[in-house]
Amino acid sequence: MRNRVLIAAAIVSALGAATPSMLFAAGCPSEPGWDYTNNGPAEWGTLFPVLCGLGVRQSPIDINTSSTIRTVLPRLKFNYNVADVVTLDHDDQTLENHGAGNSIVLGGVQYNLINIHAHTPSEHTINGESFPLELHFVHVSQAGQIAVVGVFVREGKPDKDIIVPPSGSDPSTVNFKLTGLIPKNRARFSYDGSLTTPGPDPATIGCPETVLWTVMKQPIQMSADQIQAFEASGYACWSTNNTARPVQPVNNRFVFDSPS
Numbered sequence: 001m002r003n004r005v006l007i008a009a010a011i012v013s014a015l016g017a018a019t020p021s022m023l024f025a026a027g028c029p030s031e032p033g034w035d036y037t038n039n040g041p042a043e044w045g046t047l048f049p050v051l052c053g054l055g056v057r058q059s060p061i062d063i064n065t066s067s068t069i070r071t072v073l074p075r076l077k078f079n080y081n082v083a084d085v086v087t088l089d090h091d092d093q094t095l096e097n098h099g100a101g102n103s104i105v106l107g108g109v110q111y112n113l114i115n116i117h118a119h120t121p122s123e124h125t126i127n128g129e130s131f132p133l134e135l136h137f138v139h140v141s142q143a144g145q146i147a148v149v150g151v152f153v154r155e156g157k158p159d160k161d162i163i164v165p166p167s168g169s170d171p172s173t174v175n176f177k178l179t180g181l182i183p184k185n186r187a188r189f190s191y192d193g194s195l196t197t198p199g200p201d202p203a204t205i206g207c208p209e210t211v212l213w214t215v216m217k218q219p220i221q222m223s224a225d226q227i228q229a230f231e232a233s234g235y236a237c238w239s240t241n242n243t244a245r246p247v248q249p250v251n252n253r254f255v256f257d258s259p260s
């Protein structure tokens with residue numbers, strides 16, 4: 001999970017004030033010691049051995065459908081409202097003002113939406129195949145359990161629920177209807193994993209293995225222009241279009257495959 005976050009304008013203003021000169025456009029991250037170029041994913045295991053390098057439940061993973069466990073998982077319910085203008089911050093910050101009141105219920109537990117961001121290309125792969133874009137909807141329960149929902153995006157029809165896509169010149173703002181970004185078919189994969197970055201918090205930095213992952217099987221569609229808009233906004237912050245950590249060993253984890 002991570003980076004390009006849809007976040008409240010108030011937080012972005014605060015970040016902008018704190019880092020006025022910036023190499024990066026407004027809304028870009030000031031991550032503690034990592035990025036996607038010189039201190040990129042290949043270095044994270046050395047920079048943050050616990051747990052980016054030494055962990056055994058790291059994310060993302062390649063989902064090999066010949067070894068998933070087919071089962072009916074507890075119900076996943078999206079209590080998402082139609083969101084208004086939200087801001088793309090490229091950082092793991094908390095949604096305030098915008099996005100408040102959105103949640104999922106998974107196995108009877110409510111997880112509140114705190115963060116939405118994108119990776120290009122997708123981080124998870126299916127049988128070795130990636131998608132041009134993967135959205136991450138980050139939630140946390142009252143007990144502090146993180147639940148991330150990953151949604152693949154394939155190139156196709158324009159997503160009409162994206163009113164204003166992000167851009168290279170203004171990567172901070174995107175305007176969309178939240179409900180439009182979740183596939184209607186709720187078939188999904190689920191497994192226990194980690195943040196796909198070292199993380200934004202120096203206190204917990206190191207790809208913490210605290211994430212209950214849901215990866216939706218059905219991709220949504222965006223036009224090539226819309227996908228390029230997300231790539232451009234990533235480039236504006238990271239100086240690279242590639243904001244995907246390579247897949248990590250599955251080791252002895254179960255990956256569940258549920259029809260709903």
Ligand SMILES: [Zn+2]
Pocket residue numbers: 001002003117118119136196
């Ligand atoms: Zn992410």
